[in-house]
Amino acid sequence: EAGVAQSPRYKIIEKRQxxxxxxxxxxxxxxxxxxxxxxxxxxxxxxxxxxxxxxxDSQLPKDRFSAERLKGVDSTLKIQPAKxxxxxxxxxASSRNNGEQFFGPGTRLTVL
Amino acid sequence: AQSVTQPDIHITVSxxxxxxxxxxxxxxxxxxxxxxxxxxxxxxxxxxxxxSGDTLVQGIKGFEAEFxxxxxxxxLRKPSVHWSDAAEYFCAVGTRSEKLVFGKGTKLTxxx
Numbered sequence: 001e002a003g004v005a006q007s008p009r010y011k012i013i014e015k016r017q018x019x020x021x022x023x024x025x026x027x028x029x030x031x032x033x034x035x036x037x038x039x040x041x042x043x044x045x046x047x048x049x050x051x052x053x054x055x056x057d058s059q060l061p062k063d064r065f066s067a068e069r070l071k072g073v074d075s076t077l078k079i080q081p082a083k084x085x086x087x088x089x090x091x092x093a094s095s096r097n098n099g100e101q102f103f104g105p106g107t108r109l110t111v112l
Numbered sequence: 113a114q115s116v117t118q119p120d121i122h123i124t125v126s127x128x129x130x131x132x133x134x135x136x137x138x139x140x141x142x143x144x145x146x147x148x149x150x151x152x153x154x155x156x157x158x159x160x161x162x163x164s165g166d167t168l169v170q171g172i173k174g175f176e177a178e179f180x181x182x183x184x185x186x187x188l189r190k191p192s193v194h195w196s197d198a199a200e201y202f203c204a205v206g207t208r209s210e211k212l213v214f215g216k217g218t219k220l221t222x223x224x
Contacts, residue, residue: 004155033212042116045211055210097208099144099163099207100158101158103148
């Protein structure tokens with residue numbers, strides 16, 4: 001089965017610009033996660049979707065970050081405006097809700 | 113609150129030597145436990161997982177881990193390390209339907 005797809009793989013922007021990341025989960029996986037991984041740290045959850053509803057967005061900086069999962073499949077994560085500290089790898093993962101999450105290759109964001 | 117501690121930031125071993133990476137967790141009940149590996153520029157790949165039952169679990173690439181409830185530990189082992197094992201290793205704790213909480217990772221360097 002195909003894995004989790006993410007695009008773009010790399011993005012460089014200047015601070016105060018906006019950026020969007022896309023994720024296509026594994027077919028049939030109802031749960032989708034966005035994690036932020038800052039250099040030298042483990043991934044940290046930003047938002048969790050169950051189908052197209054939000055389960056957990058307690059760690060999402062809602063003044064600048066937004067995410068949606070229309071139709072319960074693909075998801076988009078947006079940052080507007082970006083700050084220097086948003087430089088990180090953004091990982092998307094999906095799950096059948098059985099405890100096992102499958103991760104995509106990630107998008108490496110550099111904010112200058 | 114859930115937390116994961118990986119005490120070793122960086123470990124260096126010689127090829128063919130044995131390996132043990134430490135992981136301690138804090139959680140209210142028996143969690144689901146995971147080890148992931150991340151090669152440079154790549155996403156996270158699941159090495160093994162513990163949900164219940166036998167406390168010694170086998171994973172891919174010759175890795176195994178042992179769950180010790182009394183010590184709140186889930187250490188990763190490999191009897192003989194290969195140069196291709198050089199990567200960063202993350203321990204994580206979660207449940208069936210919730211986010212994963214990751215440790216900060218242990219970077220493994222393998223000397224020839």
